[in-house]
Amino acid sequence: MSTDTLAIRAEIEQEIAGLTLPAALARTVETEGERPAYSDKVGIDLSAGYAPGWRTVGWAALRERSLDLAGALIAAGVRPGDRVALMASNRIEHVVADLGAVHAGAVSMSVYNTLSPEQVAYVAGHAEPTVAVLENADHLARWERGLGATDSLRTVVLIDAEPPAGDDRFVGWDAFLTAGAAWRTEHTAELDARIDAIAPDDPLTILYTSGTTGNPKGVVLTHHAVLYECACSLRVAAPTQHNDFISYLPFAHIAERTLGMYIPQVNGAHIHLIADPALLLGALGEVHPTRFFGVPRVWEKIKTGISAKLAAETDPEKRAQVERALAVGLEYVEALQHGGAVSPELEARYRAADAGLLSFLRALLGLDRCEWSASAAAPMPLEVARFFAGLGMRIYDVYGMTETCAAVTSCGPDQFRLGTVGRALPGIEIALADDGEILARGPVVSKGYYRQPEATAALIDADGWVHTGDIGELDEDGFLKVVDRKKEMIITSSGKNIAPSNIENHLKESPIVGHALVFGEGRPYVVAMLTLDAEIASLVATQLGIPTGTSLAELAQHPAMLTVAQQAVDSANERLSRPEQVKAWELLPVEWTAESEELTPTLKLKRRVVHAKYADVLERLYA
Incomplete structure (x- = not known):
C-alpha cells in the first residue's frame, strides 16, 4: 500500500471512528x-x-x-x-x-x-x-x-x-x-x-445478490464498511449543495x-x-435533480429517445445546428478529462453552444441542474458516454460490487477519463492479477457471504483482496477500464479470446436493439441474438410505413425491420476485429425482462438462462 493511500485511509478512519x-x-x-x-x-x-x-x-x-x-x-x-x-x-x-x-x-x-x-x-x-x-x-x-x-x-x-x-x-x-x-x-x-x-463492526444489512448464475448469495455489510464507503465516495463526488x-x-x-x-x-x-x-x-x-444515477440501460434508453427525435427533424439546417452544438459539447468534455485543459477559445464556443441549444436539451430531459451524474453495474458503452458528453454532461463511471459496499473506483470532477471507471477511491487499493482479474482491498470489503464460508474463501483471499471476477486494464494514471466478466469471456474454437460485452454494446447503439447477447464459446465464429426495443421499434416502424398496431413479434419478422437490424450488425462489424465480427444473428419476437428471467433485477444479462432458454436459436445460427 502506498504512503498516500495509507494516510488518506487513516484520515477517513478517524472521521468515522466509533460511528454507526x-x-x-x-x-x-x-x-x-x-x-x-x-x-x-x-x-x-x-x-x-x-x-x-x-x-x-x-x-x-x-x-x-x-x-x-x-x-x-x-x-x-x-x-x-x-x-x-x-x-x-x-x-x-x-x-x-x-x-x-x-x-x-x-x-x-x-x-x-x-x-x-x-x-x-x-x-x-x-x-x-x-x-x-x-x-x-x-x-x-x-x-x-x-x-x-x-x-x-x-x-x-x-x-x-x-x-x-x-x-x-x-x-x-x-x-x-x-x-x-x-x-x-x-x-x-x-x-x-x-x-x-x-457496534461499528456489527452487520448492518445482508443483500442477496441478484444472481446471474445459481442461487443468490447473501452479502454481509457492516456499519463501518458502509460508512467508509459513504465518506470516500463523498470526497470524490464533492457535492456543492x-x-x-x-x-x-x-x-x-x-x-x-x-x-x-x-x-x-x-x-x-x-x-x-x-x-x-x-x-x-x-x-x-x-x-430536475442535482444528482442522478443510472445503470447503462437507463442512459441507453434516454439516448435512444433523444436520437429518435433528432433523427425525425426534417429541416437540414436545424439538424446541422444540433450536430454542430453536440460536436462542441463533446470537444469541451473531452478537454476536461484528466490531464487536459480547456482553451479560452473552446470555452467561448462551448458557452455559446450551451446557451443556444445544449442547456435547452438538458432541460427537456430534466437534467439541467444535474452537477453529478453517474453510471455503474455494467460497462457503459463509450458511444453513449460520448453522446451525453455532446450535451455537455460528464457521466461519471463507477465500479464496484455488492461485496465492496458499491464503489471501489470512480470518475469524478477531479478524476475523469472517458471509457474508464475512474481511479481508486480514497484509501482503497486496486490491482490486477496475473490473468488480468481486478482485485480490490480496503475497509469497504464485506465480511463475506452469510453462512457460506467456502464461497467467502473464494471471494476474499488470505491477503484481504476481493477477487471481483472482472477482467480489467489500468493505464499509467491509475484509471481502470473493465473489459468483461472473467467467466463470460469467449474463447472460440480457434483459441481467440473475445469480450462479448464490447460487441453487444456496439450492437445496442442501434435505436431498435433493446438487448443483445453474443455467443461463440468453443465455436468457430461469433453469433448474436437480438431483441427489439418495443418503444423505439414502433416509432421506426411508422417511419418505415409499417401499419400501426403491428405486434412486436410481427415486427421482428418484417423485412423492413430485419433490414434495419442487419444495418446494426454491419455497423458493429465495421468497428470490430475479424474474430469478433458477428457472422450470424437472429431477431427474437420477444422482450427480455427480469420477469421473463433473461435479466437480473438490475438489467444485466443472465447468460446461462438465455443460453438454455434459446438453445434452439443458437443451434440454428450454427447450422
Whole structure:
C-alpha cells in the first residue's frame, strides 16, 4: 500500500471512528431536521400521467417514525442480530422499515420485488428472518412458499395488503407502527440501550445478490464498511449543495441503497422515491435533480429517445445546428478529462453552444441542474458516454460490487477519463492479477457471504483482496477500464479470446436493439441474438410505413425491420476485429425482462438462462 493511500485511509478512519448508522442519522437530524428527507407519490392517482404532488417527510420526523418501528419490532421479539426482510417498492415506508430494523439492532434485508416464489423461499430458508415487511398482495403471493420455508418468521407486516384472517402472524402497517409508538413511551431506556449497543463492526444489512448464475448469495455489510464507503465516495463526488436525488432502482441494489439511503443519512439530501421505473422520465422532468444515477440501460434508453427525435427533424439546417452544438459539447468534455485543459477559445464556443441549444436539451430531459451524474453495474458503452458528453454532461463511471459496499473506483470532477471507471477511491487499493482479474482491498470489503464460508474463501483471499471476477486494464494514471466478466469471456474454437460485452454494446447503439447477447464459446465464429426495443421499434416502424398496431413479434419478422437490424450488425462489424465480427444473428419476437428471467433485477444479462432458454436459436445460427 502506498504512503498516500495509507494516510488518506487513516484520515477517513478517524472521521468515522466509533460511528454507526443510527449515530450518523442522529447527527444529520441535528443539522437538517426540518429539511425534507424523502418524498414519494404513494396514494396519488397517476392514471393521467405523472401527476404533481408528493408525500414528504422531514429528517426529524423520519427518525421518529423509524424509532416507532424499532419499538414495534422489539415488542414483536426481534433480538439484536435478527434478520428483518423487506419487499416493497421505493416508498417512505420502505425506508422507515429499514431504519427501524437498524435501530432495533437487527439486520435489514431488502429483497428484490421480482424474485420468483421459489427464489424467495430459498432466501427465506437461508436467511431465516424473524419479521417480513411486505407491500402488497403480489409480494405476499411471492412470499407464500417462503413463509413455510422457515420457522423463524413470527411476524409479517403488510403495508397495503389486507392481513389474512385467522393467522395472528399478520399485522397491518398502521397498527404495527401505532403499537411501536405506544411501546416507546414506556420503554425509552430499553430502546436507547439497544441503539447504544450497536457496534461499528456489527452487520448492518445482508443483500442477496441478484444472481446471474445459481442461487443468490447473501452479502454481509457492516456499519463501518458502509460508512467508509459513504465518506470516500463523498470526497470524490464533492457535492456543492443540498441535493435533490431520484431513487428508482430497487433498494436491494447496492448502488441505490448507498446513494438513496446511506449517503443521505450521512450528509442530508432530498430523495424523491419512484415506485415504478417506468415513471422515471416524468420524474426527471418534475424534480430536475442535482444528482442522478443510472445503470447503462437507463442512459441507453434516454439516448435512444433523444436520437429518435433528432433523427425525425426534417429541416437540414436545424439538424446541422444540433450536430454542430453536440460536436462542441463533446470537444469541451473531452478537454476536461484528466490531464487536459480547456482553451479560452473552446470555452467561448462551448458557452455559446450551451446557451443556444445544449442547456435547452438538458432541460427537456430534466437534467439541467444535474452537477453529478453517474453510471455503474455494467460497462457503459463509450458511444453513449460520448453522446451525453455532446450535451455537455460528464457521466461519471463507477465500479464496484455488492461485496465492496458499491464503489471501489470512480470518475469524478477531479478524476475523469472517458471509457474508464475512474481511479481508486480514497484509501482503497486496486490491482490486477496475473490473468488480468481486478482485485480490490480496503475497509469497504464485506465480511463475506452469510453462512457460506467456502464461497467467502473464494471471494476474499488470505491477503484481504476481493477477487471481483472482472477482467480489467489500468493505464499509467491509475484509471481502470473493465473489459468483461472473467467467466463470460469467449474463447472460440480457434483459441481467440473475445469480450462479448464490447460487441453487444456496439450492437445496442442501434435505436431498435433493446438487448443483445453474443455467443461463440468453443465455436468457430461469433453469433448474436437480438431483441427489439418495443418503444423505439414502433416509432421506426411508422417511419418505415409499417401499419400501426403491428405486434412486436410481427415486427421482428418484417423485412423492413430485419433490414434495419442487419444495418446494426454491419455497423458493429465495421468497428470490430475479424474474430469478433458477428457472422450470424437472429431477431427474437420477444422482450427480455427480469420477469421473463433473461435479466437480473438490475438489467444485466443472465447468460446461462438465455443460453438454455434459446438453445434452439443458437443451434440454428450454427447450422
